[in-house]
Amino acid sequence: MGISERKEREREEMKTMITTAAMKMFLEDGYAKTSIRNIADAIEYSPGTIYLYYKDKDELLFEVQGQAYLKLLEAFKQNVTSTDPLEKLEQLGKTYVSFGLANPELYDLMFIIRAPTNVDETTHGHNGDATFNYLINLIEECIQADLLIFKSANQAALQIWSMAHGLVSLNLRCRLKVMIPEEASIPEILHKAIEEYLLSIRA
């Protein structure tokens, strides 16, 4: 019976049609300013239809977040090319910061925006695991080679991620203007901060 298979396929096509439009509009206008009606308009369906495929706007966000995490993972894989673990860690850190600077709306929706998805991590927790594991594995590699001052990978990841996220998210909320008056020099200074920080945690 090929009909049910075709219907399943059509359903998946519809779902990706919705998320593709949603992703595009989230990136252009931000999550908050993108309404279900706008998305429905973009794909030329009625608002109610979207609810036949996603239970609410938050589930749509969750879906888009998953894609965004993969996009970040791709950036990691593409830019972390060195053979030296510490150098790889630096490449990862700089990739993270560059990603946040280049895709502010995306970064916002991945890590900053408030939504059920971002709060109750019990059901929605395993969305960015692959990307996070990439960091953890790299850190473990560094620790096993005795290259960092940390004893546990979790401890190291906590600090390293916090530093990187702090830099990016404070910038996204314009909190760095007091410290960095010239907007143009922000990328350079943030990369320098990552560099320096990683120097300071070397064993």
Next chain:
Amino acid sequence: MGISERKEREREEMKTMITTAAMKMFLEDGYAKTSIRNIADAIEYSPGTIYLYYKDKDELLFEVQGQAYLKLLEAFKQNVTSTDPLEKLEQLGKTYVSFGLANPELYDLMFIIRAPTNVDETTHGHNGDATFNYLINLIEECIQADLLIFKSANQAALQIWSMAHGLVSLNLRCRLKVMIPEEASIPEILHKAIEEYLLSIRA
């Protein structure tokens, strides 16, 4: 002519009445879930009245943010008691983290929430200056005594604030659950992270 003075006084009273109610409701339910109508109900006025005192919801946020920054500054002054600059820096860092953990909604509205106030820092930039200067002065003290690896106070502030904000804000968005499974141990681990970080940036 005492009438215009009385009117000015009454106007100020009304403004603080509004911001007091707003602050309370922002803390309890969050900024997004608090509506102008809710605030108006709480102070027993019509919604339109609020707009006679504040031009929009964002201006209300700005006002409450100012109070929140002062509250944080108070916490700094109360907890930073040591005579040793490095110890003072540690006390400040831990106070910052504790503040964020104890007042999640307040921290959210101060540093995380997205609003015109938080984005265009040209007109709204000087709201938290006193609190920020407290940090800068302390860092300058450390640098002048050659206690830190940094050469410039701005450079140091960038890293230190980013680390602290990263820890607090990732926690507020439940991003630490992958690294810290037990919720109860979060405060201790975050304080430990601050401790360790400050050790790693000692000259």
Next chain:
DNA sequence: TGGATTTACTGAACACTGTTCAGTACATTT
């Protein structure tokens, strides 16, 4: 093939949001 059933979709409706503004009632001034 023809009638019953399942499926996909619509768009009006509900309860909310921030914000505006004509209208009103009271305080102050002349």
Next chain:
DNA sequence: AAATGTACTGAACAGTGTTCAGTAAATCCA
């Protein structure tokens, strides 16, 4: 006492996420 100024109201506007009775087409079964 009449005219002016001020403070406040609450209905209205345009938007939001979400639901659901109604419809039309596709599928199934006899």
